[in-house]
Amino acid sequence: MAFTGGNNILDLIVPRRVKMRTRTHRQQEHTMNQTFTVTGMTCSHCERAVNQAIRSVDPQAQIKIDLPSGKVEVQSAQPREMLAQAIAGEGYGVA
Numbered sequence: 001m002a003f004t005g006g007n008n009i010l011d012l013i014v015p016r017r018v019k020m021r022t023r024t025h026r027q028q029e030h031t032m033n034q035t036f037t038v039t040g041m042t043c044s045h046c047e048r049a050v051n052q053a054i055r056s057v058d059p060q061a062q063i064k065i066d067l068p069s070g071k072v073e074v075q076s077a078q079p080r081e082m083l084a085q086a087i088a089g090e091g092y093g094v095a
């Protein structure tokens with residue numbers, strides 16, 4: 001009886017590891033190039049704030065910011081809405 005308990009724990013741990021690996025793989029498959037027009041960025045501090053806002057949603061995100069035009073390119077699997085909300089939360093306009 002005591003040995004059965006040990007086997008059950010192994011059965012639970014192994015499938016969970018496989019599931020986690022599958023989820024990570026799917027996220028990478030759905031990475032999209034998302035472009036935002038951000039207004040109100042005036043200096044490198046703004047650029048950094050926007051960068052950190054995006055990374056708070058997706059630490060893996062690839063970010064390209066063009067300060068003069070306000071064009072922000074993000075490679076992320078996270079929903080556009082969540083990324084936009086994070087940028088807006090820093091006090092910038094997002095379209």
Ligand SMILES: [Cu+2]
Nearest residue numbers: 042043045046
């Ligand atoms: Cu600034």
